Amino acid sequence: MTARSRGTSPGSPAPSPSAPAAAEGVAGAADPGSADPGHAAGTEGAADEKAGTGTDVADDAPETGGRADAADAEGAGADTGGDDHTHRAGDAPQPADHGHGADAEDVPAGAHDALEPADRAHAAGEEGEEGRADAAGTGADLTDDAPETAGRADAADADSNDHARQGAGVDAAAELSDAEVEIAAQRELRARIELRKAEREQPIDSGAKLSGKAADLLAAVRAVESGEKAGAAYFGSPAPEPRRAAPVAPARPVRRKPDEPAAATVAAVRDLLVRGGAPEGLAGQAAEVLGEAAGDVLTADPWRLLAVPGVRPEQADGFARALLGADAGPGDERRTSALVTWLLERAALQGHTALEAPAVRAALAERSVSDPDEAVQQAVADGTVLVFQDGVEEDDDDSAVPVLLGLDRYAMAEESLADGLARLVRTGPADAWEGPELVRAAGAHGLVVHTGGEAARAEPVALAETARRLGLRAVVAVHAENGVRRLGPDVGAVTVAALLEGTAGPGRDEDGAFALDLLVVLDAPQLDVETAAALVESMPDGGRLVLGGDPGVLGGAGAGQVFQDVLAARVCPQIASRTPDPGPLGELVSGIGIGELNQVAAPGKEVVIVPVRDAGEAVHRTVQLVVDSVPRAIGVPPEQTQVITVGHGGSAGTRELNAALKQRLNPGAGRFAGFDPGDRVAYARAPGRTVTGTVVSADATGLHLDCDGARTVVPRGRVESVLRHGWAMTAHQAAGMRWSAVVVVLPGDAAQVLSRSWVYTAFGRAERHLSVVHGVDQALPRAVAEVPGLRRTTRLRTLLEGLLAEPAPQPQAQAEQ
Known part of the structure; x- marks a missing residue:
């Protein structure tokens, strides 16, 4: 009811349980915008290098990988593509941050319990490097045995205004960008x-x-x-x-x-x-x-x-x-x-x-x-x-x-969504649908939730194929173009954004509802409450909605936790897939999902642990893996390898990693607003919707990108706010996408922001190979075992429970009247 008025390798035993430090409120909270003081002076106690389950080819050459001496003064908030700005008392207001997460000190006291830990600030100071983890891995150490040559630009961040000023050849576009549309x-x-x-x-x-x-x-x-x-x-x-x-x-x-x-x-x-x-x-x-x-x-x-x-x-x-x-x-x-x-x-x-x-x-x-x-x-x-x-x-x-206190925008979206979901729940059964459990549930109910990992996605896809054979109009929608490509052309999947825009999918009928009978939404944990409300409001009477996804991954970048709230409300059938993700990667990620960081056999070097002592070495090893070791030992080229780290700032954040990777993979002066043709980019088309692409060229209309085969033009005036280099991304940005090989970077200053959901999401982005650049010692198994992920404060669950609760029995006397 509502009253309302306006670092060890996987397999190492977890340490004895210890309660994580409680998140502080506004008072005294670390500001993600504060400068990173750099590495701690002490680097004693380097890790012993022990052989993993594969061949040890660790590099013994002198370390020469350069690292910027200056601290990164920008925060590591959960950015969806915009610039981060350091804000301190007395500073002048800065331009918009376009979607990065709130600084720790900006969140009301008591609200920290519901914040996602990933992509927030690094610790104010990096801890000493004493007592690093042993190098026992789950696969062969792929670090190169050639001399280290991973140089890294000492120049300023590619997001800087200096680089932006170099794009003199890119004039402001006279038409709307895709994001604006x-x-x-x-x-x-x-x-x-x-x-x-x-x-x-x-x-x-x-x-x-x-x-x-x-x-x-x-x-x-x-x-x-x-x-x-x-x-x-x-x-x-x-x-x-x-x-x-x-x-x-x-x-x-x-x-x-x-x-x-x-x-x-x-x-x-x-x-x-x-x-x-x-x-x-x-x-x-x-x-x-x-x-x-x-x-x-x-x-x-x-x-x-x-x-x-x-x-x-x-x-x-x-x-x-x-x-x-x-x-x-x-x-x-x-x-x-x-x-x-x-x-x-x-x-x-x-x-x-x-x-x-x-x-x-x-x-x-x-x-x-x-x-x-x-x-x-x-x-x-x-x-x-x-x-x-x-x-x-x-x-x-x-x-x-x-x-609770809330803004009308989100209150209206949640209430509209709850009304729409209740309408679907009350939808009567269709003609008998024969087949697996999911098919039968979708035939009998207007709303069904399907849970499972990557391999389980085949089940709702098969449901859509079954519906089409029955002569029904079925559509499969995913979070990103990356997901469309992974499903293949035969599925005919569309993105949720394109479905709502009307640029893909079945279009709408004369009443404005989707012209379909069954909508299967994969990657449903990435739905924010406003997008979900728009989807559900557009469902036709009698239509069926199946929300599919992995409840263990990080939630979407927008407000709300739609998938988790619908699961918790238990107002519709919930079909849990029994299809496990295959191979060593599937075994590792499945264990993380239940709080266990297990050592797995990786005879094909599917999982590799690369121990490092400090963030400088972490950056160097990451570049080495992407540029040489993974292509040579695994056969995956750099363009199919994605680096994932905890945030944008810090000494091993996306900025530092992208600067180092650009120098090796596509060196250039950044003559087009900080970018060069051939640069890999992360393009935030809208908050919470990051797509990857490559810079093709630049002209008077803006910066031309190739995003999974689709050509896009970003006006010059928006380049700084919606584009970043994309060789390295955060786990929040990477959610809903997968790559052949993934390198997850865990520098020492990431220890305090790790959680099970972050590790599960980052490790689960790999299809064939996962390298973990490991510098957080026991913080990794501790996070998997003890920090399941922080919840958000929302109203959808209670709204659904109230709308769909059984009516209270009437008193006998009143009934007789």
């Missing part, structure tokens, strides 16, 4: 959903002051939180019956140049930013976000600058002080309202669709808000946030049910 289409789709919801429901009044229902509700919330009264006293109304949403009209991308802010508006904002000490480069973004009246808006409320992506509270505070002087106090209602919204938006970047009210108040207190309770009440009263209490039970322990 997709975002515009999704906004149109969400607008249609919101319109239908508004027509179905009475509007919720909100005003500038607490009064009427808002005051009553806030009083109820405070009473429940304090334990003075049971939640059922206030939140005991029955859940509404699920509604059949009207079909979504086709939302096809329109390739036209969007209306840009007027030059006068941008000029006025630029003047205001300069007067307030903020970078004038933010003028265009601010005008786009705040509209034609952006100058007046910022003059009246300088903290609205926080709505511009990448701007942090301390920077908005400095801007406000420059404009307002002594009137810019920490308790200003304009500031507290902007902070509440900013906190919830940052939490959404980490996957949360809502946060517990006490966590928000604690975070506000850390931001010098003297009365956090009043700030939250004001935010609810003026409609900035909504307040919920879900899952109230009929017992005496209602006070334990948390009160």
Whole structure:
């Protein structure tokens, strides 16, 4: 019910159990944007090199692999392709970060328990290298016996503005990029959903002051939180019956140049930013976000600058002080309202669709808000946030049910998704479908969940083939083009994004619903709540939806955990595949999934452990593996090998690794906005949707890419925000994709961010060969055994349980009446 108002090798025994250090709240949390202090001075106690199960060909030549001496000042947040910027108190606001994860200090106290550990900041300082792991591996050590020649550029990051300025030959594109088209289409789709919801429901009044229902509700919330009264006293109304949403009209991308802010508006904002000490480069973004009246808006409320992506509270505070002087106090209602919204938006970047009210108040207190309770009440009263209490039970322990705060955007998406899923669950059986368990379940139910590893994907694909033989319209959708290629042309799979855009798949019928009878969605753990809502809203009446995926992998980059919530709610059949992933790789990854890091026999060098002492050696060994050892010993060329590491920053993050790999594989000055033809890139078409490709050329229209056979043009003005070099990626970026060979890099400073789900995801990206550059000692088996992965705060599970709960029995007397 809802109340609402606006390093050892695998096989080494795990150490004795020890509780991981509890994640701290905002106070004292390490800032991923802080500079990496570099390697610790001590490197004593180098690992003994012991033979693995294969031939030891470890390099004994002198180590000469260069390593940048300067610390990486940028964070290792869970980026989906945008630039990271270091933000500290007193710094001027920086341009948008386009989707990287929230810094540790930016997440409200108490919310860290739900953050995914991967791709966050490296530890503030790297630990000493004493007592490194023995080199006992599960396969042959493939490190080269030739002299080390892995030089690494001492030059600045390829993402830097200096490189961007070198792309003088790439003019700004006059047309929409693919990402902009997709975002515009999704906004149109969400607008249609919101319109239908508004027509179905009475509007919720909100005003500038607490009064009427808002005051009553806030009083109820405070009473429940304090334990003075049971939640059922206030939140005991029955859940509404699920509604059949009207079909979504086709939302096809329109390739036209969007209306840009007027030059006068941008000029006025630029003047205001300069007067307030903020970078004038933010003028265009601010005008786009705040509209034609952006100058007046910022003059009246300088903290609205926080709505511009990448701007942090301390920077908005400095801007406000420059404009307002002594009137810019920490308790200003304009500031507290902007902070509440900013906190919830940052939490959404980490996957949360809502946060517990006490966590928000604690975070506000850390931001010098003297009365956090009043700030939250004001935010609810003026409609900035909504307040919920879900899952109230009929017992005496209602006070334990948390009160959540959320933004309307994610609340509407989760409620729309819950309504749509409930509609599918209530779909009656079709004609009898004969065949395996999954086929029979899909014939009898409108919603089915299928779980399993990579080999198990064949089962839902076979289901789609069976449906087609029955004369039904069946579609298989995957997360990335990489998945389409892996399934092969005979399957005819499409990406989820292309299906929603209407650029692939069956199209839509006259009512705007998908023209299909069965939709099989693989890689379902990568679905964020807004994408899932758009999919489910588009399902026709009588249609069947099968969500397939591996529950052990990292969740998607957007807000929500749709697949996990549907599994936990147990509102539909759940078919667990019994098909194991084959070979040593399958055995290793399957063990990790149940918390065991086992030593496996790898006679064909399928799994290799490469111990290293420090991050510099980790980078050198990685380059050596990709460039020479894996091609020579395994037969997999560099273009089919993917490097995966824990984050973008740090001394062995994607920046350092990509710089070293570029120097060996495709050296060049980066003359096209930091890139050269032949560079491998990771292209963030939209937050959470990273595709890999190769730079082909550049001209006046932008940078031309080949992404799995599809040609794409990235306008010059967007190159810095959506492109990175892609020889090395994070595990979050790599989720939903696989390569012939994978090199996973675990430097010493990665120990504190490892989890079972991260290791499971990274190791599971390999099809034929996995090399682990291992420098985290016992942290690897400890993470697999003791850190299953951190959960996100969402509402979908309780919404589903409420909608699909059995109706309460009526009292006898009432029934007789």
